[in-house]
Amino acid sequence: MRIGLLTEGGYPYARGEARLWCDRLVRGLGQHEFRLYALSRDREQERAGWVDLPAQVTQVRTAPLWTAEVDGTWYGRRARRRFAEHYGDLAAGLCAGPAAGPGAPSPEEADRFRSALYGLAELAREEGGMVAALRSEEAVRALERVCRAPGAPRAAREARVTDLLEVGAHLEQALRPLSLDWCEAGELGSVDLCHAAAGGLAALPGLLARHFHGVPLVVTEYGVPLRAHYLGSAEAPPAVRALLAAFHGRLAAEVYRSAAVLTPGNAHVRRWQERCGADRAKVRTVYPGMSAARFAEAGERAPAGGRASGGRVGPGTLVWVGRIEPSKDLVTLLHAFAAVRLRAPGARLRIAGSAPDPEGAAYLLHCEELAGRLFPGDGTVEFVDMSGPGAPPLAEVYAQGEVVVLSSVVEGFPVSVVEAMFSGRATVSTDVGAVVEVVGGTGLVVPPRDPQALADACAALLNDPERRERLGEAARARAMELFTVEQNVAAFHRIYLEIAGRCPARRIAEADAAEPRPFAVPAELRVAGAESVEVTR
Numbered sequence: 001m002r003i004g005l006l007t008e009g010g011y012p013y014a015r016g017e018a019r020l021w022c023d024r025l026v027r028g029l030g031q032h033e034f035r036l037y038a039l040s041r042d043r044e045q046e047r048a049g050w051v052d053l054p055a056q057v058t059q060v061r062t063a064p065l066w067t068a069e070v071d072g073t074w075y076g077r078r079a080r081r082r083f084a085e086h087y088g089d090l091a092a093g094l095c096a097g098p099a100a101g102p103g104a105p106s107p108e109e110a111d112r113f114r115s116a117l118y119g120l121a122e123l124a125r126e127e128g129g130m131v132a133a134l135r136s137e138e139a140v141r142a143l144e145r146v147c148r149a150p151g152a153p154r155a156a157r158e159a160r161v162t163d164l165l166e167v168g169a170h171l172e173q174a175l176r177p178l179s180l181d182w183c184e185a186g187e188l189g190s191v192d193l194c195h196a197a198a199g200g201l202a203a204l205p206g207l208l209a210r211h212f213h214g215v216p217l218v219v220t221e222y223g224v225p226l227r228a229h230y231l232g233s234a235e236a237p238p239a240v241r242a243l244l245a246a247f248h249g250r251l252a253a254e255v256y257r258s259a260a261v262l263t264p265g266n267a268h269v270r271r272w273q274e275r276c277g278a279d280r281a282k283v284r285t286v287y288p289g290m291s292a293a294r295f296a297e298a299g300e301r302a303p304a305g306g307r308a309s310g311g312r313v314g315p316g317t318l319v320w321v322g323r324i325e326p327s328k329d330l331v332t333l334l335h336a337f338a339a340v341r342l343r344a345p346g347a348r349l350r351i352a353g354s355a356p357d358p359e360g361a362a363y364l365l366h367c368e369e370l371a372g373r374l375f376p377g378d379g380t381v382e383f384v385d386m387s388g389p390g391a392p393p394l395a396e397v398y399a400q401g402e403v404v405v406l407s408s409v410v411e412g413f414p415v416s417v418v419e420a421m422f423s424g425r426a427t428v429s430t431d432v433g434a435v436v437e438v439v440g441g442t443g444l445v446v447p448p449r450d451p452q453a454l455a456d457a458c459a460a461l462l463n464d465p466e467r468r469e470r471l472g473e474a475a476r477a478r479a480m481e482l483f484t485v486e487q488n489v490a491a492f493h494r495i496y497l498e499i500a501g502r503c504p505a506r507r508i509a510e511a512d513a514a515e516p517r518p519f520a521v522p523a524e525l526r527v528a529g530a531e532s533v534e535v536t537r
Contacts, residue, residue: 093116170244198221217259257277316462332449347462
């Protein structure tokens with residue numbers, strides 16, 4: 001099969017989300033051919049370059065979301081009239097019904113949004129682009145008209161000119177994929193299926209391929225793009241927040257409606273999808289695939305407790321691993337550890353992570369100062385920088401602890417918890433995101449922002465070696481059953497075959513064929529070395 005893999009801010013770039021998952025998927029399905037269609041998020045991501053691509057990647061197309069030049073397409077009178085009509089309908093759909101919060105739109109609202117979205121896409125195809133039109137004064141006036149219309153939500157009616165300009169700029173960025181030529185017959189229109197590595201904007205080219213060419217769409221979400229938007233726009237003015245929440249909610253509903261199969265990474269994501277209108281019959285939960293091999297040695301040997309501290313971690317060691325930022329709530333962990341020390345005097349705490357942005361660096365400094373006040377001069381708390389070339393191997397960090405702790409207040413899929421489970425370590429985690437689903441009965445789970453509950457759970461495990469060992473063994477067995485790369489790749493292989501088996505063959509015309517052929521990639525074209533990676537932008 002030929003798969004069109006759609007990404008936003010991730011694979012094949014060396015920096016970005018879902019990069020490792022996509023790479024493992026592509027490498028694990030070497031019997032299929034992959035075409036990559038990637039939207040980049042910033043200049044630094046593009047400068048970092050790509051990962052090494054395997055031979056089954058036969059083409060890469062990229063486009064930036066962070067910048068766009070005016071494409072030189074200026075509409076005539078008829079095209080301007082069509083643009084005003086479709087853009088006005090899309091804007092009006094953002095002011096109809098609830099303008100914020102998750103939830104499926106009414107059938108009328110969904111139909112209006114859908115018609116406007118595909119109408120704009122068709123216009124962009126016919127005219128050769130839409131960037132200039134989306135940046136035009138007509139677009140801003142259309143937003144202003146619907147916000148001032150009778151019945152518009154209060155937040156929209158109170159929108160200022162600056163708010164409308166901000167909303168217009170965001171919509172222009174979000175709708176840039178409509179101007180790309182990715183969905184032509186020789187591109188996404190010729191693949192056997194599209195697989196979007198995230199919902200939201202990453203899936204937009206897949207929507208167009210389905211609408212114009214009937215290509216089935218698979219959408220994988222290991223986080224919730226809609227929820228991320230809500231959290232990211234919390235500080236925006238009310239009108240901006242309401243209108244953009246409506247846009248992303250309508251887009252999510254259309255993605256979920258159009259997808260042949262939805263593959264949430266956990267029950268937390270699945271609940272969001274269903275609340276936004278996803279059909280339960282389409283949903284297949286597929287847990288992220290992670291490499292267990294590098295944690296094998298740690299999983300097969302006892303924790304480090306009881307060793308002398310010279311060069312090794314001493315008895316009763318708690319380990320925290322992750323990206324250092326406020327949502328990880330290390331402040332609560334430090335206060336909890338102060339209570340742990342009263343019940344387990346020999347306990348130590350290792351915080352291993354990196355702070356790749358200014359906010360994280362400031363938070364790390366704050367935590368180091370707090371640790372210095374709570375534990376002055378005794379070396380009880382150690383901060384380990386995992387970002388530099390001298391960082392210890394990740395498996396060794398887990399191996400040197402007896403209990404692994406997660407203290408987050410916001411979390412999607414808890415990667416550090418799964419790595420700890422592969423390492424055979426007992427865990428104490430806060431009840432956020434997919435933690436309970438991942439841990440099952442193999443670890444202790446406590447409420448977030450509750451230092452006393454966190455301390456009680458950690459102390460209980462540090463003082464009970466037999467229970468700690470039982471939980472660690474059970475955790476490793478659960479992780480090996482549910483969260484390996486092998487189970488993830490096998491699940492998607494079954495899904496691909498299921499879709500291929502139930503979707504009718506599409507007859508497409510090829511430039512070198514006298515007659516249409518019934519498959520996107522005829523068998524006679526599968527000759528070793530006949531194709532090479534084509535990179536365009």
